[in-house]
Amino acid sequence: MKIKVLGAFGSEGLGQRPSAFLVNDRILVDAGTVPGALTVDEQLEVEHALLSHPHLDHVVGLAFLTDTLASAGARRPVTATSVEPVIQGLRTHAFNNVLWPDFSAIPSPSAPVLRFRTLAEEAEQRVGDLWVTPVPVDHTVPTVGFIIHDGEVGFIYSGDTGPTDRLWRAARGLRGLRALVIECAFPNRLEGLAATSRHLTPSLIQRELDKIPPDLPIWIFHIKPQFYQETVEQLARIDSPRIQVLEQGKTYTL
Numbered sequence: 001m002k003i004k005v006l007g008a009f010g011s012e013g014l015g016q017r018p019s020a021f022l023v024n025d026r027i028l029v030d031a032g033t034v035p036g037a038l039t040v041d042e043q044l045e046v047e048h049a050l051l052s053h054p055h056l057d058h059v060v061g062l063a064f065l066t067d068t069l070a071s072a073g074a075r076r077p078v079t080a081t082s083v084e085p086v087i088q089g090l091r092t093h094a095f096n097n098v099l100w101p102d103f104s105a106i107p108s109p110s111a112p113v114l115r116f117r118t119l120a121e122e123a124e125q126r127v128g129d130l131w132v133t134p135v136p137v138d139h140t141v142p143t144v145g146f147i148i149h150d151g152e153v154g155f156i157y158s159g160d161t162g163p164t165d166r167l168w169r170a171a172r173g174l175r176g177l178r179a180l181v182i183e184c185a186f187p188n189r190l191e192g193l194a195a196t197s198r199h200l201t202p203s204l205i206q207r208e209l210d211k212i213p214p215d216l217p218i219w220i221f222h223i224k225p226q227f228y229q230e231t232v233e234q235l236a237r238i239d240s241p242r243i244q245v246l247e248q249g250k251t252y253t254l
């Protein structure tokens with residue numbers, strides 16, 4: 001399984017793009033950046049967008065992707081996929097003909113460039129050629145992480161979350177898991193802000209380690225651009241060879 005890091009950050013900075021991953025060229029996992037990291041031909045290959053929650057740093061690239069698909073005469077739609085409150089949030093607050101056009105009716109309601117699909121919580125469902133289980137995590141709005149696998153290998157994607165439990169419980173004992181992709185938004189001195197905004201810091205991640213399946217490599221993303229250096233240094237001080245900060249633009253293979 002191929003995972004390309006389109007955007008590795010929890011906001012936008014100079015050359016630092018909001019969070020998005022592309023799995024096997026076809027399935028987005030969050031969509032904070034899409035056209036900013038892919039050619040038009042690559043965008044036309046995207047079939048599904050798994051979305052953890054509707055915050056802009058995870059979905060704004062989907063808005064611009066649908067714009068590309070409509071203007072490039074795409075042959076097939078992209079399907080925005082998540083649990084019900086996330087899909088409802090996107091329909092009500094983003095693709096509502098106010099903030100952005102309703103691309104689920106463009107160019108026509110019968111053949112739009114955007115479709116929506118609702119997944120059941122904590123049930124394994126087929127998305128493209130992968131198996132996906134959405135599991136609620138702990139953020140300021142309804143948010144899910146995903147357990148994603150292809151039948152042989154897979155990974156856990158935590159999206160935005162503070163300290164959490166259900167996702168780790170759901171992953172316990174699963175075979176073939178090769179990595180945990182997890183957020184870290186703020187440095188330790190902003191733990192108060194992390195608590196209010198339901199995010200993680202290096203020391204909160206250290207406390208999560210005991211709950212996370214042992215030996216699983218931990219791939220960090222979603223550091224806020226303005227705190228990047230400080231946060232990376234604190235992560236490096238956690239005495240665990242499991243921890244690695246993901247590099248934007250790089251493709252990781254499981």
Ligand SMILES: [Zn+2]
Nearest residue numbers: 010055057160
């Ligand atoms: Zn975020």
Ligand SMILES: [Zn+2]
Nearest residue numbers: 053055139160
């Ligand atoms: Zn968020």
